[in-house]
Amino acid sequence: MPTSFTSINPATNTPIATYDAHTDAEVDARLQRAHEAAIIQKSRPFEERAARLHALADALESRPDEWGALMTREMGKPLSQAKGEAEKCAWVCRHYAEHGADILSHKTVETDAQRSYVRYEPLGTVLAIMPWNYPFWQAFRFGAPALMAGNTMLLKHAPNTMGCAEAIEQLCVEAGFDSGEVQTLRIDEDTVSSCIADRRVQAVTLTGSVGAGQAVAQQAAAQVKPTVLELGGSAPFIVLADADLDAAVDTAVQARMQNNGQSCIAAKRFIVEAPIADAFTERVAATVDALTVGDPTDPATDIGPMARADLRDTVRRQVDRAVNEGATIAAEAEVPADTDGFYMPPTVLTDVVPGSVAFVEEIFGPVASIVVAADAEDAVDLANDTQFGLGGAVFTQNIERGEQIAQQLEVGCAFVNSMVKSDPRLPFGGIKDSGYGRELGAHGIREFVNVKTVWVE
Numbered sequence: 001m002p003t004s005f006t007s008i009n010p011a012t013n014t015p016i017a018t019y020d021a022h023t024d025a026e027v028d029a030r031l032q033r034a035h036e037a038a039i040i041q042k043s044r045p046f047e048e049r050a051a052r053l054h055a056l057a058d059a060l061e062s063r064p065d066e067w068g069a070l071m072t073r074e075m076g077k078p079l080s081q082a083k084g085e086a087e088k089c090a091w092v093c094r095h096y097a098e099h100g101a102d103i104l105s106h107k108t109v110e111t112d113a114q115r116s117y118v119r120y121e122p123l124g125t126v127l128a129i130m131p132w133n134y135p136f137w138q139a140f141r142f143g144a145p146a147l148m149a150g151n152t153m154l155l156k157h158a159p160n161t162m163g164c165a166e167a168i169e170q171l172c173v174e175a176g177f178d179s180g181e182v183q184t185l186r187i188d189e190d191t192v193s194s195c196i197a198d199r200r201v202q203a204v205t206l207t208g209s210v211g212a213g214q215a216v217a218q219q220a221a222a223q224v225k226p227t228v229l230e231l232g233g234s235a236p237f238i239v240l241a242d243a244d245l246d247a248a249v250d251t252a253v254q255a256r257m258q259n260n261g262q263s264c265i266a267a268k269r270f271i272v273e274a275p276i277a278d279a280f281t282e283r284v285a286a287t288v289d290a291l292t293v294g295d296p297t298d299p300a301t302d303i304g305p306m307a308r309a310d311l312r313d314t315v316r317r318q319v320d321r322a323v324n325e326g327a328t329i330a331a332e333a334e335v336p337a338d339t340d341g342f343y344m345p346p347t348v349l350t351d352v353v354p355g356s357v358a359f360v361e362e363i364f365g366p367v368a369s370i371v372v373a374a375d376a377e378d379a380v381d382l383a384n385d386t387q388f389g390l391g392g393a394v395f396t397q398n399i400e401r402g403e404q405i406a407q408q409l410e411v412g413c414a415f416v417n418s419m420v421k422s423d424p425r426l427p428f429g430g431i432k433d434s435g436y437g438r439e440l441g442a443h444g445i446r447e448f449v450n451v452k453t454v455w456v457e
């Protein structure tokens with residue numbers, strides 16, 4: 001067990017702060033507080049839960065600059081995107097404050113009983129294992145519906161974003177939550193295992209890599225505890241020959257490069273119908289070449305550093321392997337010279353074919369892979385030729401055809417003429433190796449509840 005966690009500014013490779021790991025006794029005390037708070041939460045009326053979520057949204061909206069700066073400092077996303085993330089967290093809190101009670105109200109079902117209905121009761125304490133890439137959003141995306149449903153939350157955040165974890169806990173205290181309702185756990189994987197096994201934890205959710213999801217889900221299954229897994233993706237972005245090329249190019253670059261290329265739903269494989277492949281590639285390459293890479297606090301910056309040196313090195317190696325396999329680098333933006341920051345040049349790869357690294361593996365960094373499809377049918381086949389199934393997009397001016405293709409994509413979220421994005425009003429999640437269960441929407445708030453049948457004769 002490490003004794004502390006140090007967050008490093010990825011733009012400069014300098015330490016920001018060190019956080020002591022929780023001792024076994026502290027972990028036990030936190031589990032107990034969560035358990036006791038869960039008993040109180042269960043009978044707390046919806047109006048009170050909603051009022052707390054509104055207060056949390058107020059706290060987020062009152063100082064987005066502060067939360068944004070913290071995220072940028074710890075993981076390097078451009079400051080404007082980080083502020084936007086804080087604002088989106090406020091949105092998800094308000095969404096569930098306004099709609100949660102309705103979604104979770106008793107549903108009467110006509111049977112031969114005198115009265116029969118379905119109740120949605122909280123499960124208790126949910127352990128949330130979260131990554132660094134959207135250090136606020138990932139926690140709120142799970143937390144807002146889970147709290148509205150009457151659960152309590154233990155947040156095991158990524159070791160490099162412990163400052164964000166602390167801020168989230170403090171925000172909840174400021175918003176009037178009881179001390180046991182939202183707590184962080186500064187722990188390593190071994191202690192995560194004992195928490196999963198602890199009888200005071202009723203369920204587990206994880207956002208992260210496929211390997212992490214497999215490890216955690218196995219442990220939870222051994223305890224017969226439910227899990228939601230939101231894992232990686234290699235989202236296809238299909239561009240048909242009749243697409244509005246301006247819109248497709250602009251959205252393609254944004255969909256790939258936002259968050260410094262570190263997003264599970266980022267478009268990763270650009271599958272382009274042959275007649276427009278050259279034009280699309282040229283324009284995407286020119287746009288990527290012109291991106292400004294640098295200090296994420298500078299408003300002129302499009303792309304900041306990657307979050308950790310090892311993540312940057314992994315992406316570099318993937319690009320090298322792709323080139324060895326025959327891919328061509330069509331664009332490579334400049335990165336700042338004379339810096340110790342973890343910069344990876346935004347890159348465009350062409351000549352990417354099925355079975356190759358850039359097609360098969362998730363590249364979790366600012367690297368776009370362009371694949372040429374013979375026709376729309378071939379594009380769909382290529383899109384579905386992957387272990388992942390999180391999101392996918394198709395660009396075409398024929399909306400009906402676009403919708404047909406959206407329905408054929410083996411993904412949890414399919415978009416026509418738009419990049420894949422999460423929205424509190426709609427369910428979000430994947431199939432295949434991208435995980436299971438749903439967050440957000442009406443489905444998300446029902447993941448961690450006991451769907452209870454009541455029959456009165």
Ligand code: NDP
Pocket residue numbers: 129130131132133156157158159187188189192193206207208209210211212213215216230231232233263264311362364
């Ligand atoms: P991980 O999946 O290793 O980490 C995500 C979270 O899971 C962290 O809190 C991590 O904590 C925890 N975790 C990992 N393994 C275990 C385990 N066996 N038991 C308990 N908790 C665990 O991601 P990395 O940060 O190492 O990034 C590696 C790759 O993961 C990326 O390149 C990307 O492909 C993918 N990823 C996907 C994300 C998504 O949004 N779907 C987000 C982040 C990463 P700890 O580090 O303490 O183990």
